[in-house]
Amino acid sequence: MKRIDRVYEQLVDNWENSTLENILTDQGNSAQELADQLEVTRSNTSLELNKLVREQKVVKVKQFPVKYVAAESLLAIIPQLERIHLFEVQSLNEFLDDSLEGTQNSKEVFSVSQEIKKKNNPFDLVIGHRDSLKKAISQAKAAVYYPPFGLHMLLLGPTGSGKTFFANRIYEYARYENILDDKAPFESFNCADYSHNPQLLMSQLFGFCKGAFTGATEDHPGLVEKANGGILLLDEIHRLPPEGQEMLFYFIDNGSFNRLGESGIKRQAKVLIICATTENPTSTLLATFLRRIPMTITIPPLKDRSIKERVQLMKFLFRNEAKRIEKTLRIHIDVLNALLHTTNYGNVGQLKAQIQLVCAQAFLAHLHRSEEIDIRVKDLPEEIRQEWLYSTKNIERAKDLSEFVDVVTLIQPEDAIVIPRENFSEFNIYESIEEKVAALESEGIDSEQIHQYILTDLHLHIRNFVRSGNVTYNLDKFVDQEISALTSELKVLAEKKLNCRFDRRFNYYIGMHIDAFFKRGKNSGRLLSQEIEKVKTSHSLEYQVALLFREKIRERLDVELPELEVVYLTMLISSIETLDEKKKVSVLVVAHGNSTATSMVEAATELLGNAPIEALDMPLSVSPNELFERLSARVKSLESGKGILMLVDMGSLAMLGNKLEKATGSRIRTIPNVTTAMVLDVVRKVNYMDMDLSSIYASVRKDFLASVSLQEENRGKPKVILSICTTGQGTAKKLEKMLTDIIYESTDDSVSVLSVSALRLAKEIPKIVQKYQVIASVGTKNPHIDSPHISLEALIEEQGESVLRQLLNAPVYDETKKKERKNIVVRDLCEDTLKTYLIYLNPYHVTDMLIEWSEVIQEKLEQSFSNSSILKLVIHTAFAFERVLKKNELAYKETISGELHEIIELVTQTLTTLEEKLDLKICKDEKVYIAEIILEIIS
Known part of the structure; x- marks a missing residue:
């Protein structure tokens, strides 16, 4: 008998003649239980069970640990269950409740199911429910039970402490205790999204009726209506403006509300409100609003939780990774x-x-090995490994830790607990590693190089995670005002000496570091002497700037920074520079003939803008030695430290890559059979995508190999360009007209425009790809198909239309027509956006005025703004005028830099005419924000 049959037979035997109560209590068998019975390994048992799930013979119950039960056992024990539709469920209880709803003779099953469910308290699954979160859970239970409808709650805690997770557990608990119906809604809303637009906020919370504003073509319920009978989570409640708080406490007091634009109708809703914030509520929320949220629950930060809880949390996170791997x-x-x-x-x-x-990192090291992955100290990030190696407390800490874990902790994939309502659709880094390794291996790259490439990608992944974190740059909130002002001076000094520009991250990182130096009593950390010398040598220019910082700090604060602090500042300056590093992979196109390579490079740079790319034309008369010398010289001149991608026309040139690497010391990758389309693709990836040499090499090879098979597959299908739009009808129609004009001017082939709503994209794309040959997609959403996508922003810029015309094999085109088309689309985009969001001002009138004003600004600055920049400037300024009417103007709380003063003066002068025409006066702070946008555009 095959192993899979033995596993299935054992699973069926275990539940033969069992009762409904038994199977709902135990939820089936775990892989470990079956492995012990059959005397085989747990991993092999798990493998067979998952095959049986895919074959729809076994139902998988995704709890902790994961359980399995044979479909035929369920049908035998529960005759009311005619057939099984789902084979992966969260629990058998909820699965049966849903499957048997409305069927005859199901009352007994439902009754038993409800009784069993009583044993599974959602709060019992929360790490720390008996320790650090005991008080919070007790408060939440009291709030949920408080008559008649529960108490509204405010959750306090730092970012990432688990406030949203805790709100979900409150919801699950309320359903578990039958305080809320099983199908009660849970709605979530982030107040930051509409913090500067009270009218839009009101429409999101309370809904709007047809005709309430331009674009309101039908009635729309708000979140309060959708949450009726359930819970509404208001995240980042501190970002809710006073008007929004007043709207809410009126609803809390009366339980009634109106949709926007509705009169004479009082709607009712019963909603339990949970608010969440990272700020001190007394300084950010109205006292009148706080009085209506009687229960305040504090969620402790990670550092304040016990070692036992943090170990449990680490195990939980490792279980999730085991599940994904x-x-x-x-x-x-x-x-x-x-x-x-x-x-x-x-x-x-x-x-x-x-x-x-x-x-x-451990997964990469064990990619082609067993089903188990060893995770050791060598797999830790370098900074953590070094800190651990030099610690003198490791033995003592290990003893404390041994109370909670073994010398080696085993985490099984089946151990992962699937948390209800959590989103597990995030990017799977392990799948990405496997795909990239396979691609690189197919190119014959050795395992050591592959390992290095993937490690680089992993660190970029974490760096991007850190980049995406929310950082508050208003330094005055965190540090002494004198240090904040000094930091601004240091920024100007560093920019002058390093000949570069820093953004506001400089103020945040440097200011916080200097402030921390004073707060910790001027006690610095420890660096080894050889590390100090290495920093001074490798970052000599930044070290000189840090010495100037020391002089400034001595002058202003009468404090002498120790040498070690100067070294730390050097490292910090270097790190901030690295975040904004603009070096790119260089490209060298080499082809035989007098102008072949030059023609391809000129076409690419004309269409996609300047890039670190050069052409080397090789007349057939050139000798091999001369050829090699020319290549070496060109490689050396192109080298920027990011490597060089060589695109060549013949295999003989491709053979020179390794020899060139040895001669020049540069990293080189070579792709043969170069075409103009390939050069365009490479320049696009170099200019607009954050990709390293290996990634570009693998991507181009993959794309151009795939294109050959795609051409065969598409032969005979009608050709189309997809027009995808979610903006108003004006823009959608203009986009379709613009594409039709470009096709007419570019090709004699039969190519049509197929318009698709971005909202129906997922449903329509499979049918379209099967029926048509899609040359390109254009618009607001990328359909992620095997053809180029041009964003709406790129289309109204030069490069977008140019790429599209290149795909259609177009001849040289009329610049005048192109400019006219761009202006029309920009105007329509502005009108569509402003029609949707302006309440008081006429969007058509304002659009015309502000586009003319933007042209005046460009003339004064002797600059030509991109269309996307004009769009941003026009829309922001329109909202600034609207805020004057609403008496809700923005306040600028940061130090105004010297370069900003000139732009503010220009904004003030040029806006005077508009202010007179509209009879509205924009405050100085709003003008500073407008000036910031202009400075960002011209920088």
Whole structure:
């Protein structure tokens, strides 16, 4: 008998003659239980069980640990269940409730199911429910039970402490206790999204009726209506403006509301409101609003939770990674020790990112090995590993840790707990690693190089995670005003000496560091002497700037910074520079003939803008030695430190890559059979995508190999360009007309425009791809198909239309027509946006005035703004005028830099005419924000 048959037979035998209560209580068998019965490994048992799930013979119950039950056993025990539709469920209880709803003779099953469900309290699954979260859970239970409809709650805690997760658990608990109906709604709303537009906020919360504003073509219920009978979570409640708070407490007091634009109708809703904030509520919320939220619950930060809880949390995060990898993890105690003690994580998200990086590095090392992955200290990020190696407390900490974990902790994929209402559709880094390794292996790249490439990608992944974090740049909130002002001076000094420009991150990082130096009593950390010398040598220019910083600080604050602090400032300046590094992969196109390579490069740079790309034409008369010398010289001149991609026309040139690497010391990748389309693709990826040499090389090879098979597949199908739009009808129609004009001017082939709503994209795309040959897609959403996508923003810029015409093999085109088309689309985009959001001002009139004003600004500055920049400037300024009417103007709380003063003066002068025509006066702070946009455009 095959192993899979043995597993299935054992599973069926286990539940033969069982009762409904037994199967609902136990929820089936785990892989480990079956493995023990059959005397085979748990991993092999799990493998067979998952095959049986895919074959729809076994139902998988995704709890902790994962359980399995044969479909035929369920049908035998529960005769009311005629057939099974779902084979992966959260629990058998809810699965049966849904499956049997409305069927005859199901009352008994439903009654037993409800009784069993009573045993599963959602709060019992929360890590820390008996310790750090005990008080919070007790408060939440009291609030939920308070008559008649519960108490509204305010959750306090730092970013990433788990406030949203806790709100979900409150909702699950209320359903578990039958305080809320099983199908009661849970709605979530982020107040930051509409913090500067009270009217739009009102329409989102309370809905609007047909004709309430331009574009309101039908009645629309708000979140309060949708949450009726359930819970509404208001995240970042501190971003809710006073008008919004007043709207809410009127609803809390009366339980009634009106939709926007509605009169004479009082609507009713019963909603339990949970608010969440990271700020001090007394300084950000109205006292009248706070009085109506009687229950305040504090969620502790990660650093304040016990070692036991943090270990449980790490195990939980490792379980999730094991589930995604589908392999068993063997985690050595030193890894947990290092993660637990070497870094003070601000939130769970940071800890999760580090654990994912550790798992990814270990996964890469075990890619072609067993089903188990060893995670050791060598897999830790360098900074954590070094800190752990030099710590003198490791043995003592390991003893404390051994109370909660073994020397090696085993984490099985089946151990992962699937949390209800959580989103698990995020990017899977392990799948990405497998795909990239396979692609690189197919190119014959050795394993050591592959390992290095993937490690670089992993660190970029974590760097992007850090980049995407929300950082508050208003320094005055965090540091002394004198340090804040000094930091602004240091920024000007650093920019002058380093010949570069820093954004506001400089003020944040440098200011916080200097402030921390004073707060910690001027006690610096420790760096080894050889590390100090290495920093001085490798970042000599930044070190000189840090010495100037020391002089400034001595002057202003009468404090002498120690040498070690100067070194730390050097590292900090260097790190900030690295975040904004603009170096790109260089490209060298080499082709035989007098102008072949030059023609391709000129076409690419004309269409897609300047790039680090050069052409080398090779007349057939050139000798091999001369050819090599020319190539070496060109490679050396192009080298920027990011490597060089060589695109060549013949295989003989491709053979020179390794020899050139040895001669020049540059990293080189070579792709043969170069075409103009390939050069265009490479320039696009170099200019507009954050990709390293290996990524561009693998991507281009993959894309152009795929295009050959795609051409065969598409032969005979009608050709179309997809027009995708979610904006108003004006823009959609103009976009279709613009594309039709471009096709008419570019090709004699039969190519039509097919308009698709972005909202119906997922449903329509499979049918379209099957029926048509899609040359390109254009518009507001990328359909992610095997053809180029041109964004609406790119289309109204030069490069977007140029790429489209290139795809249609177009001849040289009329610049005048192109400019006219762009202006029309920009105007329509402005009108469509303003029609949707302006309440008081006439969008048509304002659009015309502000576009003319933007032209005046360009003339005064002797600059030509891109269309996307004009769009941004016009819309922001229109909203500024609207805020004057609403008496809700923005306040600028940061220090105004010297370069901004001139732009503010220009804005003030040029806006005077508009202010007179509209009879509206914009305040100085609003003008500073407008000036910031202009400065960003011209910088």
